[in-house]
Amino acid sequence: MTTPNSQVRTGVTNAVSSYVMWGFAPIYFKLLHDINASEILIHRVIWSCLLLAIIIVLANKWRFVQVIAKQPKLLFRLTITATILAVNWFLFIWAINNDHLLDASLGYFINPLFSVALGVIFLGERLRKWQKFAVFLAMLGVLIQLIILGSLPLISLALAGTFGTYGLLRKKMAVDSFVGLWFESLLMVPFAVLYWLFFTESASSNMFANTLHLNVILILAGVVTTAPLLCFTAAAKRLTLSALGFFQYIGPSIMFVLATFLYHEPLLDAKLATFALIWLALAVFSIDSWRARKALKST
Numbered sequence: 553m554t555t556p557n558s559q560v561r562t563g564v565t566n567a568v569s570s571y572v573m574w575g576f577a578p579i580y581f582k583l584l585h586d587i588n589a590s591e592i593l594i595h596r597v598i599w600s601c602l603l604l605a606i607i608i609v610l611a612n613k614w615r616f617v618q619v620i621a622k623q624p625k626l627l628f629r630l631t632i633t634a635t636i637l638a639v640n641w642f643l644f645i646w647a648i649n650n651d652h653l654l655d656a657s658l659g660y661f662i663n664p665l666f667s668v669a670l671g672v673i674f675l676g677e678r679l680r681k682w683q684k685f686a687v688f689l690a691m692l693g694v695l696i697q698l699i700i701l702g703s704l705p706l707i708s709l710a711l712a713g714t715f716g717t718y719g720l721l722r723k724k725m726a727v728d729s730f731v732g733l734w735f736e737s738l739l740m741v742p743f744a745v746l747y748w749l750f751f752t753e754s755a756s757s758n759m760f761a762n763t764l765h766l767n768v769i770l771i772l773a774g775v776v777t778t779a780p781l782l783c784f785t786a787a788a789k790r791l792t793l794s795a796l797g798f799f800q801y802i803g804p805s806i807m808f809v810l811a812t813f814l815y816h817e818p819l820l821d822a823k824l825a826t827f828a829l830i831w832l833a834l835a836v837f838s839i840d841s842w843r844a845r846k847a848l849k850s851t
Contacts, residue, residue: 563790567799570783573776575806578656580776581648582815583769589646591752592773596641597744599774601737607778608734616731626725627735633721634736640714641777647707653811654823659711660804661830665690665837666716674720680844686837693829700822729785801834 584592608614620626647656665687671677679687698704722732748757759767787799808827811817 559790563787564799566783567787567791568802570780570787571799571802572806573780573783574803576810577776577780578648578653578807578810580769580772581645585649587649587756588752588754589642589649590747591754591757592645592649592770593638593642594744594748594752595770596645596773596777597638597737597740599771600777601734601741601774603774603778604730604734604737607730607782611730613728613731616728617734620727620731620735626727627739629721629725630727630732630735631739633718633725633732634739636714636718636721637736638740640711640718643707643711643714647711651815651817652707653807653815654817654819655705655707656711657804657807657811658705658823658827658830659708660715660807661801661827661834662690662694662708662712663715664800665830665833666712667719668837670716670720680840682836682840686833686840689829689833689836693826693833696829697822697826700825701820705823705826729781729788733781798838 581592608617620630644656647653647659668677668679668683669687672679694705694709725732727735756762756766756770759770762770812819
C-alpha cells in the first residue's frame with residue numbers, strides 16, 4: 553500500500569530524473585556534432601514515434617488513440633502543436649551543435665516567465681506586483697544584451713517562445729500526454745521520411761552504410777526524447793504543478809554548467825548580465841509564488 557509520503561517521494565525522484573535527463577541531453581546531441589540538425593531531427597521524430605507506439609500498446613492506452621482519431625478538430629490542433637514542437641526540437645539541436653548551448657540554457661530559464669506572460673495575454677491571468685517586477689527584470693535582461701551586443705538573444709527567445717506556446721496550446725487540450733505526443737510525432741513522420749528520402753544526401757543518411765555504433769546513437773534519439781517525458785508524466789501524477797515547477801530550473805542549470813565548463817563557450821559580460829537578471833527574476837518569482845501558496849494554506 554502506498555502512502556501519501558511515498559507518493560511524494562516517488563514524484564520528487566521522477567521530477568529530478570526528468571529534468572536531469574533534459575539537462576544532460578546536450579551531451580548526447582554533441583555525439584552527433586558532425587551530422588546536420590535536420591537529419592538528427594528526422595531520427596528524433598521517427599524513433600520517438602516508434603517508441604511511443606510501443607509504450608502506448610504496453611500501457612493499454614490504445615482506446616485514447618481511437619478517441620482522438622475520431623476528432624478532426626483535435627487532430628488539426630495537434631498538427632499545429634506538432635509543427636511548433638518540430639521547430640523547437642530543431643532549434644535545440646541546432647543550438648547545441650553550433651556552440652550555442654548557453655543560448656539554449658538562457659531560453660529555458662526565460663521560458664517560465666514567458667509562460668506567465670502568455671497566461672496573462674491569452675488566459676486572462678493576473679499578476680501580483682512581485683510577479684510583474686520579475687517579468688520586468690527578465691525584459692531588462694534581454695534589453696541589456698540588445699544594448700551592449702547590439703542584437704537580441706534570438707535563439708533563446710525562439711526556444712522560450714516555441715516551448716511556451718506549445719505548452720499553452722497543449723494545456724487547453726484534454727489529451728493524454730503520451731498519446732498526444734505520439735500523434736504529434738506521427739504527424740511529423742511523413743515529412744521526416746520524405747525529407748530523409750529526397751533531400752538528405754549526407755554520408756550518414758544511409759543507415760545500411762553506417763557503422764553499428766553510429767546507428768545505435770541515432771536510434772537512441774527516441775529514448776533521449778521519450779525517457780524524460782515518462783519520468784515527467786509520472787511526477788506530474790504525484791506532485792502539484794507548483795511543486796513540479798520548483799524542479800524546472802535543474803535542466804537549464806545543468807546546460808549552463810556544461811556550456812561554460814565542459815564545452816567552454818565564451819560567457820561575455822553582456823550574456824552574464826542577462827543571466828544574472830533572469831536568475832534574479834526567477835528568484836523573485838519563486839519566492840512570491842511560495843509566499844502566495846503559504847498564505848493560501850493558512851486561510
